[in-house]
Amino acid sequence: xxxxxxxxxxxxxxxxxxxxxxxxxxxxxxxxxxxxxxxxxxxxxxxxxxxxxxxxxxxxxxxxxxxxxxxxxxxxxxxxxxxxxxxxxxxxxxxxxxxxxxxxxxxxxxxx
Amino acid sequence: xxxxxxxxxxxxxxxxxxxxxxxxxxxxxxxxxxxxxxxxxxxxxxxxxxxxxxxxxxxxxxxxxxxxxxxxxxxxxxxxxxxxxxxxxxxxxxxxxxxxxxxxxxxxxxxxxxxxxxxxxxxxxxxxxxxxxxxxxxxxxxxxxxxxxxxxxxxxxxxxxxxxxxxxxxxxxxxxxxxxxxxxxxxxxxxxxxxxxxxxxxxxxxxxxxxxxxxxxxxxxxxxxxxxxxxxxxxxxxxxxxxx
Numbered sequence: 001x002x003x004x005x006x007x008x009x010x011x012x013x014x015x016x017x018x019x020x021x022x023x024x025x026x027x028x029x030x031x032x033x034x035x036x037x038x039x040x041x042x043x044x045x046x047x048x049x050x051x052x053x054x055x056x057x058x059x060x061x062x063x064x065x066x067x068x069x070x071x072x073x074x075x076x077x078x079x080x081x082x083x084x085x086x087x088x089x090x091x092x093x094x095x096x097x098x099x100x101x102x103x104x105x106x107x108x109x110x111x112x
Numbered sequence: 113x114x115x116x117x118x119x120x121x122x123x124x125x126x127x128x129x130x131x132x133x134x135x136x137x138x139x140x141x142x143x144x145x146x147x148x149x150x151x152x153x154x155x156x157x158x159x160x161x162x163x164x165x166x167x168x169x170x171x172x173x174x175x176x177x178x179x180x181x182x183x184x185x186x187x188x189x190x191x192x193x194x195x196x197x198x199x200x201x202x203x204x205x206x207x208x209x210x211x212x213x214x215x216x217x218x219x220x221x222x223x224x225x226x227x228x229x230x231x232x233x234x235x236x237x238x239x240x241x242x243x244x245x246x247x248x249x250x251x252x253x254x255x256x257x258x259x260x261x262x263x264x265x266x267x268x269x270x271x272x273x274x275x276x277x278x279x280x281x282x283x284x285x286x287x288x289x290x291x292x293x294x295x296x297x298x299x300x301x302x303x304x305x306x307x308x309x310x311x312x313x314x315x316x317x318x319x320x321x322x323x324x325x326x327x328x329x330x331x332x333x334x335x336x337x338x339x340x341x342x343x344x345x346x347x348x349x350x351x352x353x354x355x356x
Contacts, residue, residue: 027237028185030163046160046356048185050210050237052254054157056245086210088183088237 014041021098021103027089029098035106038069050088069103113203115323118144125152125176126347130195130339133181136260142198143315143321151283152189153277156183169275179353182348184251187264188274193310194200196262207261210252214238217261230303239240245298254274
């Protein structure tokens with residue numbers, strides 16, 4: 001498993017992306033991700049939101065590794081990783097929306 | 113259950129955060145007031161330190177930088193009163209629902225500010241505003257059935273200095289952001305047109321926190337030792353502060 005993740009992270013096609021997403025009436029999500037096409041090699045989810053227990057953000061970040069930026073996949077991953085968490089200023093849907101914006105950025109840059 | 117009242121005076125950023133964590137782990141209901149020396153920036157649990165803080169500038173100006181154990185945004189701690197409110201969920205004093213509990217705890221502060229004829233109101237999620245301008249930011253975490261909420265009440269504010277240390281998303285709009293922040297942030301001094309001492313504010317807030325039985329005290333020797341260890345091993349460590 002670890003070997004697979006390392007392989008993904010060092011893909012030749014990997015590119016780095018950063019994106020800030022302000023949740024409507026909520027907090028700021030700041031994504032830093034390495035993508036291999038639309039597949040997540042690694043992602044850091046920063047921001048000024050509240051999530052309890054706090055270390056579950058790591059669960060989400062780790063769960064996203066290897067996933068493609070597809071709505072259904074991301075929804076399932078976020079909901080599973082954050083199950084039982086209390087949040088303020090964000091929701092699992094907001095993390096998904098931010099990641100989908102990242103996909104838009106990837107597609108735009110790909111076409112450019 | 114008796115509430116413990118603590119005034120721990122001025123401490124370094126790392127020690128202040130360590131004391132809050134020790135108090136939360138103690139399981140005892142506590143209201144603590146404190147101050148920062150030197151001035152400091154605290155960043156939220158989920159924030160990237162290099163994304164939020166001009167570390168070179170902070171170092172040059174002797175400003176401490178520390179990661180909090182609570183979420184929320186970066187705060188420049190200077191000319192303010194800081195409090196922490198620690199309470200077991202089982203006491204039923206605050207809601208188990210986080211959004212509701214922000215409103216409840218901020219409500220005590222709002223009542224205190226209103227007693228000075230400051231038109232304070234709660235702005236969800238975690239702010240207190242006066243005529244649309246922020247005067248207090250608050251952040252909360254929960255662990256093992258304990259609630260910790262800490263927050264700041266601005267006695268005065270120097271927005272220009274604040275933004276010389278906090279990073280702005282786009283340097284090209286720094287001046288515009290400072291002007292905008294001047295419009296969005298206020299302080300007790302600005303609202304009253306005169307300086308209000310921290311001691312007077314503390315006294316007033318104490319009257320408005322609905323704590324029931326209270327007892328003033330000091331940190332125990334063990335608590336100080338534990339906090340010093342935590343300060344050194346966690347809140348001063350690169351591992352903690354640069355983890356994101």
